[in-house]
Amino acid sequence: MRGPLRAANIAFMKRRKALKWTLIGVGGGVGAIVLGGAGTVGVMWANAKLDTSGKVDFDTPLAIPPIAESTPDPSGARVFDLEVKSGTTVFEAGRETATWGINGNFLGPTIRARRGEEVAFSVYNGLDEGTSIHWHGMHLPAVMDGGPHQEVEPGGDWTPQWTLNQPAATLWYHPHPHGRTADHVYRGLAGMFIVDDEESDALPLPKTYGVDDLPMIVQDRNLDDDGQFEGGGSIMSMQGILGDRIMVNGTLGPYVDVATRLVRLRLLNGSVSRLYNFGFADDRLFQVIATDGGLLPQAWETDRLQLSPGERAEIVVAFEPGETAVLRSHPADEGYTGPLGRVNGADDLLDVCEFRAAAALTDETSVPAAMGTAPDLDPADAAEERSFSLAGFNQINGEAMDLQRIDFGVREGTVELWEVSNADGYMHNFHVHDVQFQVVSVDGAEPPERLRGWKDTVQLVPQRKYLLAMRFADYTDPDLPYMYHCHILAHEDSGMMGQFVVLGEGEEIGAVPAGAAHGGH
Numbered sequence: 001m002r003g004p005l006r007a008a009n010i011a012f013m014k015r016r017k018a019l020k021w022t023l024i025g026v027g028g029g030v031g032a033i034v035l036g037g038a039g040t041v042g043v044m045w046a047n048a049k050l051d052t053s054g055k056v057d058f059d060t061p062l063a064i065p066p067i068a069e070s071t072p073d074p075s076g077a078r079v080f081d082l083e084v085k086s087g088t089t090v091f092e093a094g095r096e097t098a099t100w101g102i103n104g105n106f107l108g109p110t111i112r113a114r115r116g117e118e119v120a121f122s123v124y125n126g127l128d129e130g131t132s133i134h135w136h137g138m139h140l141p142a143v144m145d146g147g148p149h150q151e152v153e154p155g156g157d158w159t160p161q162w163t164l165n166q167p168a169a170t171l172w173y174h175p176h177p178h179g180r181t182a183d184h185v186y187r188g189l190a191g192m193f194i195v196d197d198e199e200s201d202a203l204p205l206p207k208t209y210g211v212d213d214l215p216m217i218v219q220d221r222n223l224d225d226d227g228q229f230e231g232g233g234s235i236m237s238m239q240g241i242l243g244d245r246i247m248v249n250g251t252l253g254p255y256v257d258v259a260t261r262l263v264r265l266r267l268l269n270g271s272v273s274r275l276y277n278f279g280f281a282d283d284r285l286f287q288v289i290a291t292d293g294g295l296l297p298q299a300w301e302t303d304r305l306q307l308s309p310g311e312r313a314e315i316v317v318a319f320e321p322g323e324t325a326v327l328r329s330h331p332a333d334e335g336y337t338g339p340l341g342r343v344n345g346a347d348d349l350l351d352v353c354e355f356r357a358a359a360a361l362t363d364e365t366s367v368p369a370a371m372g373t374a375p376d377l378d379p380a381d382a383a384e385e386r387s388f389s390l391a392g393f394n395q396i397n398g399e400a401m402d403l404q405r406i407d408f409g410v411r412e413g414t415v416e417l418w419e420v421s422n423a424d425g426y427m428h429n430f431h432v433h434d435v436q437f438q439v440v441s442v443d444g445a446e447p448p449e450r451l452r453g454w455k456d457t458v459q460l461v462p463q464r465k466y467l468l469a470m471r472f473a474d475y476t477d478p479d480l481p482y483m484y485h486c487h488i489l490a491h492e493d494s495g496m497m498g499q500f501v502v503l504g505e506g507e508e509i510g511a512v513p514a515g516a517a518h519g520g521h
Helices: 004-018 038-046 181-187 489-494
Strands: 022-024 028-032 078-092 095-102 111-114 118-123 134-135 161-163 169-173 191-195 211-222 245-248 252-260 262-269 276-280 286-291 294-302 305-308 312-318 324-328 351-360 383-389 408-413 415-422 428-430 439-440 457-462 465-471 477-484 497-503
Touching: 004 211, 028 111, 028 286, 169 262, 169 312, 169 465, 181 457, 191 262, 191 286, 245 276, 245 351, 252 262, 276 351, 305 312, 383 428, 415 428, 428 465, 457 465
Parallel strands: 078 118, 111 191, 211 262, 252 351, 383 415, 408 497
Antiparallel strands: 022 028, 078 095, 118 161, 134 169, 169 191, 211 245, 262 312, 276 305, 276 324, 286 294, 286 312, 324 351, 415 465, 428 457, 428 477, 439 465, 477 497
């Protein structure tokens, strides 16, 4: 049976070809769609804004994903068993939804391990089609990355193993099968991967999982009259599926009973297409303590934090005894050109989660003045400079993804500068496997505060140039590539992706495997 988002992606591709565009402005940033008259367009545009503020019944306790169990093997590695399976989930009373999950029927457990630990996974694919598990944000060998070249056939196993070699951070895992990633994530395959280390343990930050340290996998879904996932969205949208229901950790209308003054939220934009601009309904300030790659040197205070698909951030918010506060996604601060932003979710106002503070709150944690390490790559050390232009729905530098084409090789131990830009008016972002990068500048100026920590995914505001510095270290393989791509999954699946290999001294680019799917390694 065709999946809800796979069918939507097929429709997405068809309407790309069918719609006629009159392009106006720089790089075709603004479009007018001929759909039988300006009146039709005007009505569709006027009705495109979604506003759920004050309309959500927060009547379900927020589900907290369990911590994944592990067992030691004779070598001392921690072994995690993960089963990818289909099932059903009750999101609303009286209705079962067909879903996919990992060690359960929807989403997966939180994997938690420490820097320096050897971790091993036994991934069994219990689905009736191939899939994979990609460790998003993880520094690891290419053969363990879980990209499209490590697809696991139905009934097959995959057994990656590596040593965690990066600072404490909030990462995540999700499928990465070529051309089908959006559908697999939309059905429910995703989970959080938290890396701990001694430095973060020593800080007085909130850290009791599920109490004052909360995983928040924020996703949108459309449910049909039978309670099943479906595609949907404006015919004018070229971003992919935008759901009209927001769930956190698979919970619709979630609330949290707060028992501490300070609460740490590990925010993950786990949606396939939607942008979130997080803030609270009362515009209270909160402190941002971490980005994709880990803790910031110092926290910074704001009332808005915009995250595109795949991005993570950790925030600490303070509550007063007895109060109620609602986490909300506000209209986008930036990222779109012209009126098409509205039909791609830019104007949406969405209630996400309610927090209910107890009459008395414990107050034993704090945000310290010093936390993590600032990005410290020197652009002057760059061995190579490259440019990447994302345009349309399936092209980087004018080419679509080809599994049999390695686009370039980088040398292990070197720093490179990548200039990345969004050449049109649609929302794009940029994710690089294996590395955390430093945003050196945006249009030649110092990056905004939300981009000053270590990142692996960055939103690309149209017509701006993002200069990224990254170091390729530790792992080489001339034959098996890492990916770089837009994390708007409809765009990734359409071909907005490329491949690179990391080369050791004297190595040259090899040949990728003849097929993308493997039952193991």
